[in-house]
Amino acid sequence: MTSEQLADTPEPVDAEPVDADPAAAQADAGSPAVSLRGATLAYGERTLWSGLDLDVAPGEFVAVLGPNGSGKTSLLRVLLGLQELNSGTVHIGGEPARRGSDRIGYIPQQRALEANVTVRGSDLVGLGLDGHHWGLGFGGRRERKRRVADALRAVEATEYARMPVGLLSGGEQQRLRVAQALVSDPSVLLCDEPLLSLDLSHQRKVSRLIAEQARRTDAGVLFVTHEINPVLPLVDRVLYLVDGRFRIGTPDEVMNSETLSELYRTDVEVARVGGRLVVAGAENDEHHVVGADEA
Ligand SMILES: Nc1ncnc2c1ncn2[C@@H]1O[C@H](COP(=O)(O)OP(=O)(O)OP(=O)(O)O)[C@@H](O)[C@H]1O
Structure with a gap:
């Protein structure tokens, strides 16, 4: 594969x-x-x-x-x-x-x-190293292993790295893609x-x-x-x-309101609320509006 x-x-x-x-x-x-x-x-x-x-x-x-x-x-x-x-x-x-x-x-x-x-998750991450050679001997394999282990640790995936990826949750799979x-x-x-x-x-x-x-x-x-x-x-x-x-x-x-209104060619309001941006009025772009659960 x-x-x-x-x-x-x-x-x-x-x-x-x-x-x-x-x-x-x-x-x-x-x-x-x-x-x-x-x-x-x-x-x-x-x-x-x-x-x-x-x-x-x-x-x-x-x-x-x-x-x-x-x-x-x-x-x-x-x-x-x-x-x-x-x-x-x-x-x-x-x-x-x-x-x-x-x-x-x-x-x-x-x-x-x-x-x-x-x-397995660790093999998926290792695919990100295909084409990168550190020599074919023991040193190269050890370097490869070390890099994969470091990347797995960085995304907190070490615990499930040996599991078949198809059994992992969407978020767990996503962390492996980031590591890869x-x-x-x-x-x-x-x-x-x-x-x-x-x-x-x-x-x-x-x-x-x-x-x-x-x-x-x-x-x-x-x-x-x-x-x-x-x-x-x-x-x-x-x-x-x-x-x-x-x-x-x-x-x-x-x-900001002016630039986004120009881009969307309609009135768009941008406000900073507690360090976050709230954008309202952008057609098809309601995802920027911050709900109470996100604040
Ligand atoms: N190979 C293609 N042939 C024809 N139209 C395509 C092709 N690839 C993408 N499109 C069209 O180009 C437009 C832009 O697609 P693209 O996936 O780049 O948008 P996007 O900004 O990433 O969207 P989203 O936020 O939904 O992921 C879409 O309307 C899509 O249907």
């Missing part, structure tokens, strides 16, 4: 470690983690976004927001080399985006794994609604884990979410997509 079948991860096709490839190392030096220039994506007559310029710096955490169907997942697919742009360019660490890049850690939008999937994406210390982390089905405590832990890893390893993060509040303290910039339009800026620059 491949990692793609299990968790939609990009194919781990590279045989060489990144730092052993002089061309890749040169491309990396001083390059943004992610760079889009004049990027346009359309399906048939429908343009999801056009003229998108975005550089994500190493270590930067960018939240990607927008209503259903605004093209957030499609953007990640472009960065993964799974979807071609209609025009413009896309680079990862200075190199054109390509399918199977081992520079990218990907947490796919959650789909529950079938109950009959018998792969982080285990190889990728230079870009693409996270598609990674907090879905996690309880509040694990939402906080997983968000912090991703942000800490980004700072420690200088990874650029694109974090697709419908709910900015759990990550608001961690976010450097926001990319907000609505119906072909977009804004990029700090949370304060984007998450």
Whole structure:
């Protein structure tokens, strides 16, 4: 079974470690983690976004927001080399985006794994290391084991790491996907609604884990979410997509009544309540409205 079948991860096709490839190392030096220039994506007559310029710096955490169907997942697919742009360019660490890049850690939008999937959690996390070689001898196997154990510990999954993943809860499976994406210390982390089905405590832990890893390893993060509040303290910039339009800026620059009203072309009210953002009036975007149980 491949990692793609299990968790939609990009194919781990590279045989060489990144730092052993002089061309890749040169491309990396001083390059943004992610760079889009004049990027346009359309399906048939429908343009999801056009003229998108975005550089994500190493270590930067960018939240990607927008209503259903605004093209957030499609953007990640472009960065993964799974979807071609209609025009413009896309680079990862200075190199054109390509399918199977081992520079990218990907947490796919959650789909529950079938109950009959018998792969163990630790093996699922280990798939994130496919294509990364530390030598084939005992030292390499030991390094691999150590990394998997560290990643499992970081998402608090050690306890159930030997269980068949199909028997785990949605939240437990999700924590394994996070560990799989982080285990190889990728230079870009693409996270598609990674907090879905996690309880509040694990939402906080997983968000912090991703942000800490980004700072420690200088990874650029694109974090697709419908709910900015759990990550608001961690976010450097926001990319907000609505119906072909977009804004990029700090949370304060984007998450205000004026900017969101322009984007949605209707009156939108944004208020700060106890450090949280409450957005009201955004059509098809009621998920930002904070309920009493969340406050
Ligand atoms: N391969 C494709 N061919 C045609 N249309 C597509 C294709 N992939 C996605 N779409 C359409 O493009 C739009 C954007 O989809 P996408 O999954 O990127 O949205 P999203 O912002 O991630 O939405 P959500 O918040 O619901 O996850 C949707 O209307 C979808 O139906």
